[in-house]
Amino acid sequence: MTREVSADGPSPYAGLAPLDEDELATLRAVGRHWQRAAGDPEQWRRALPVDLGRSRYPAEIEPRRLGRIVPVAAHNGQPANAAATPAPRRRGGGPPLRRLVLGAPLASTAIARERMRKLVALPVLSADVLSSVAYAPEAMLAVLVTAGAAGVRLSIAIAAGIAVLMLAVGLSYRQTIRAYPHGGGSYIVATDNLGRVPGLAAAAGLMTDYVLTVAVSIAAGVAAITSAIPALAPDTVPIGLGVIALLLAGNLRGVRQAGALFAVPTYAFLAMMAALVTVGLAHAAGRGFHAAPQPPLHATESLGVLLVLRAFASGATAMTGIEAISNAVPAFRPTAWRNARATLTWMLVLLIALFAGTVALIHVDGVRPAPDQTVLSELAHGAFGAGPLYVCMQAATAAVLLLAANTAFNDFPRLLFLMARDAYAPRVFLRLGDRLAFSNGIIALAAAAAAIFVAFAGRTGALIPLYAVGVFLAFTLSQTGMVLRWWRRREVGWRKSLAFNAAGGALSAIVLVMAAVTKFAAGAWVAVLVVALIMMLALRIRRHYDAVRAAIALRPVAAEVPWLAVGPPRPEPRRPADERDASAEGEESPDEVRHLTIVPIASLNLASVRALAYAASLRQPVLAVHISPAEDEAERFRGYWRAWGDHLPLEVIVSPYRAVVPPLVDHVGALHRQRPDITLTVVLPELVVKRRWHRALHNDVAARLARALKPLPKTVVTTVPFHLPS
């Protein structure tokens, strides 16, 4: 069975890095060293008191009981559903509910890749960018009205500028598709061509972008609903949180980019927008393109360059998601890059048409942003009245915005996966959940988006200033990376491609600076700060993982020490301190481990005697330790110990301040300092209760001691449980 593992596809193997030749050689050297210490492997095999042979968990695959909402496409001809089995039984409560909400687990072999036709790919990949015409023109207008009628008149010109920008960036991404047929997200392109830090900057920009996509799309979607049903307006925040919870559950369940699910609302939205623009312009033509009378505007700001730039940056949020197709090239049918390019062209045409049409309609209708309904809703009212067509328009808008939010739920966890694979994000984001979804990334996105949504009370307008920085940072770095790539490689046609990317990159850079500067006080500073923090955190995470990797790497054995048999306890030759191996932890083969087992004993009962028996059965030197609050109690305990037979060495420590854990930790530390070459095993008897509330009735000395011993060098903690009957 061969698996198709793409460069950046999700994989359950990502946490298990294959070894290179050097590492293999080291492994063999370590093994040879071990051989001398541990003796014949066959002897170890014969000593095994159990039969082996279990090799799969869960052992049997039973027919599934709960189906899935969205079928996963076939893999190797088999329907993927065959790999969905009932839940393996887990400990603890909840699984039945969990299964009901999330469905049965999916086997790793069920990873499948949908190969999309262009007509399916278009709605799937462009829901995000096309839906942004539902809020971007309004965001632009909201800036312009502050400068009064003169400002509003500029909207056509600014929209034209944005259309040029869209074209430039779109053409630029056509080059990326060609160059990265396995998917060229900004993180990959920037890392690949510009290096670590620019790659991280692009990733951080994208991460903020995805979080804001969810928040803004849901805010705009809820606004589309409350425009139609104003009574729902006070419940904006709960509705939005409900939608986020729905997306969370759906994505944890593993709802893939299922074609039909996306095609219907996106095409419906396109159709309704087309109808809106057509009908609206026809009306306007009917009245000779004279705007409906509007109350005069009071300019609160002067119409300066800064205001125009701010309007431009706000309107440019319509471009968020334009990079989606270049990320998803492998999802197209062959020849993938060709189909992807064609789809991108179509998307660009539709985007520019919708954006321009909307702005034009706003202009001729003279519509202004209102507090209680969206501009799109006002336009729809103007064109369709309040009838069923208006309801369809609002429903299609809300649906396509919901899908746009869902896109982020696909992309954000995937980005975190890529970062985690490169050790820039915690390893938990590598984990494929039992539904083959990156559950941790999905949860992280939902949590971040919900926090942002609540913090901004679900107001689209307040979120827009944060939005542009991340997006255009990613665009800029990605396009700059492409420019460098063309320059370095000089493949056929590189000049043209370089020119396109340079244009796209330059324009993106300008918009980035524009957005960061003009909206800094309005909220862009948050985005800048977050991007910087994410980058810093990612670098620190990487540094930690690098240190761990170096620390746990197998090392070639320097000096091969003569073999020492480890048998039943016998007097250990006392070596002076300077002869001893001073390295704190160095035992990589059994003969290098010398033992002393320490058993803390509070009183002589069945649990502690079993711990003593366990310790003694290891046939290594044993030392029992008793902590006593006073000298006379200590004497009494020694008496009991003698009554028992004084079978093992006992040390009694008087702790007049009645502390138990600190003297034991101190004592273990002292023993380590006395013989740093010895591994100390602390055997702790631990009472295990059946019911949770019973825990409060027992001192958790064993757990506290285990925690306190953890930082001590060469100290192993062994917990011998004693199960209480009730």
Next chain:
Amino acid sequence: MTREVSADGPSPYAGLAPLDEDELATLRAVGRHWQRAAGDPEQWRRALPVDLGRSRYPAEIEPRRLGRIVPVAAHNGQPANAAATPAPRRRGGGPPLRRLVLGAPLASTAIARERMRKLVALPVLSADVLSSVAYAPEAMLAVLVTAGAAGVRLSIAIAAGIAVLMLAVGLSYRQTIRAYPHGGGSYIVATDNLGRVPGLAAAAGLMTDYVLTVAVSIAAGVAAITSAIPALAPDTVPIGLGVIALLLAGNLRGVRQAGALFAVPTYAFLAMMAALVTVGLAHAAGRGFHAAPQPPLHATESLGVLLVLRAFASGATAMTGIEAISNAVPAFRPTAWRNARATLTWMLVLLIALFAGTVALIHVDGVRPAPDQTVLSELAHGAFGAGPLYVCMQAATAAVLLLAANTAFNDFPRLLFLMARDAYAPRVFLRLGDRLAFSNGIIALAAAAAAIFVAFAGRTGALIPLYAVGVFLAFTLSQTGMVLRWWRRREVGWRKSLAFNAAGGALSAIVLVMAAVTKFAAGAWVAVLVVALIMMLALRIRRHYDAVRAAIALRPVAAEVPWLAVGPPRPEPRRPADERDASAEGEESPDEVRHLTIVPIASLNLASVRALAYAASLRQPVLAVHISPAEDEAERFRGYWRAWGDHLPLEVIVSPYRAVVPPLVDHVGALHRQRPDITLTVVLPELVVKRRWHRALHNDVAARLARALKPLPKTVVTTVPFHLPS
């Protein structure tokens, strides 16, 4: 050195029960059994690779740096302060602050008992009961005014009834002092003479009483302050919580019932009250005992029997704390019981005089409860005007109420200690903190009192209905116990004592029923419910501890099995399942322990190879287990294992749903079912990070696995730490 351990004094030894003869015999039998298995003790002693000899923690006693606020009385002639040393160093943050607030730890030998003179004992032990004249007459009046002027006129009669009750209960407690010279708290007396359940009822009643004493005293104390400074009234709750925090810190520090600290405010309060009554009555005499004109009262309730009884029950809260002297007989100088009796008599005289005087003064002044100041404050204004005498009055009242609350901080943890010693309360309440205070009980009381105080917003009047039930339940059970005691023992003078106790018990019982019935809806139901819950909980705790005691008791060895040497690994003779020892856990000597060590390995790195080396060095059979998400990854891992040398048996489990912990737990369980006689030791390599936030960067598989393995029978968990450099 001999220690004076009283029957119910606090002791650091309470958790360490001495063994009786049967237990000692069992211990010897268990030891003989061990002897055959483990061989010569001298061999074990010689095998020990370290020197012993540490016997004290902390090792040196350095001169103290932080003194204590209140000196502890001398023990065996030495000043107790000599036993206060600087804090032993503990792991983790906080100790310096902790030491600053709580002081250096005190050695167990510093437990000392103050022997009080009568003149000191009187203020120490009567602050609680005497201070209640600050709120009890007002509580009574608050009920009576609802029946209008006719109701108020009854106050003298009801007060006379309460005085009779005080006398009866006080005389009754004189008998208890005689009979229980080591201290006869209600819990002890009721348990001793009536049995477990009545004893627990008395304890539960006292516990609610102590919590309410704190809440009510502080509420009344804050009311005394806000009466004088009305601007502070809105801050009642924060002020009260601050006072509780102060009492908490002081008591954790171990402020004992230090004579002078208590004597000054209590005597000051007595003096001020005497002055108040004298001056007030003199004024009244001057105007011919005609009450000052008051606005007419509107009766909102009819003057029925129920209302009178309710007023009586409210006024009777003046008696809370009357039992304090009988609890504390050993604290008196010899002959203790004689001095205690004399002090009780004095206390009774003062209590009745103050209570009667206050009620009389209220009557002649015609004072009514007001929302913004206490009745006592009104009386003081009437007698002293607004000058310095008034301020002194209010300050003395607040101070004595604070001391009354402090009394509960001495008694509640002591009661919990007694209950824990009898296994009716969690063992944590046995623990003497390093300042020789029952820290856990003190914290529990502060938390409960703070919760009640906040819930009732610090309003004294609202708390009163809850108060009487617990107190009079304890009184009734204690006196009934005494009656039974006299009847059974028939010592000299038993008839008279029985008569006094019977009278006190009967009257208490009547008041108990009265309080529970008439104030049931007003809040007494809470007290009744809490008492019932505490009793139920105590019985369930006892049942659990009894089960634990039985489970961990050493058992005489039934059949002495022939000795089996446990050496280096060798093939284990396979016995059929029915021959094996079916008992889940039974190994009480080393030869009965058969081992299989299981090492879960995620990848071959330094940490896991060290865990393997540790496991192999124990020279018991070892099985390495690898969990793989897919068959081909499993094959790759087997390849690495062979490259290493295939030194140890390896089992690879394919877990296609990518779960790690469940398949391991399942596998360990399966191995146990295959050979239930074998002890399975799971050796877990665990990465230990230096910084807390780094924990988020590592899967906590080791910790999760350890938790999941805990319920499995005969499964020992060994954690081999690997310390990361940064």
